[in-house]
Amino acid sequence: MPIQIRNTVSLAEVEHELRVFEKRHQMSSTEFAASTNLNSNISEDDAMDWHFLIMQKQSLEEDGCVDGINGNAEVRNVCTFSRFKSTVAAQEPHIIYDKVAA
Amino acid sequence: MISWNEYCTQFKSDYDALKDELLEAGCDERGPFLGATQSPMRAPWTMDWAVLFNDGYYVRVKETYRQLPGSNNGERHHLSYHYGSANPMKDARGIPVSRGAPKPVLRIDVDTHFPHIHMNGDDHIDQARVKGYIIKNADMVQFLRAVIEHRKTRTIPLGDLLNISVR
Secondary structure, eight states, X not given: OOOEEEEEXXXXXXXXXXXXXXXXXXXXXHHHHXXXXXXXXXXXXXXXXXXXXXXXXXXXXXXXXXXXXXXXXXXXXXXXXXXXXXXXXXXXXXXXXXXXXX | OBOHHHHHHHHHHXXXXXXXXXXXXXXXXXXXXXXXXXXXXXXXXXXXXXXXXXXXXXXXXXXXXXXXXXXXXXXXXXXXXEEEEOOSOBOTTSXXXXXXXXXXXXEEEESSSOSEEEETTEEEEEGGGEESOOGGGOOHHHHHHHHXXXXXXXXXXXXXXXXXXXX
């Protein structure tokens, strides 16, 4: 199976993933945060996945990212996806780039 | 500290070096799945890769990298390297779920808890009880090479191949 790369494009996407994740486990973020202890019913893998989504959400919030457009003009100018696609992706055709375009 | 592109390049190199021996005939590979954050790709990012062997065992390696303040680069934050019997219950990507799964042969965790391992039916063994191995410095390639060797020999315990002893 080729290496599959997925790029989260927006805060809204991460928030949606968090909602789906928490709905699947029938727990809120508050409950998740309180339950990541050794005696919890949450598996260590699930706790790790949830924690990653929270990190991603916080990072996007700090950037002011909305709908795939980064609020930081400097970042936006330097790192457009088309530029990335024309360099890295073109050099690595064995990799599937998923959800990369905003 | 590492950039996303450096991580991808290193991962691809590691993957290419391991795949021929790790991907046994009849195995079912899930991933590798790499996921980054936009701008266009930066930390935090995640990696998840599982190989299900046709004897009911599987290996899964999983890492997350957190963003460093004021930088797009990342540092390893959490990891889980798991080898053992596969739970028949799978997630949407076909990876065995760990909840309710048989106890692993060996699982190395640096996660929301303290660094620990699961081995020989014993859970959450912390660093103070482990000799010969630094849990927080666990290396994916070393772990997967040990799994390959363990499956070839069928006799040398996986922990021994990683020089892990528990007191």
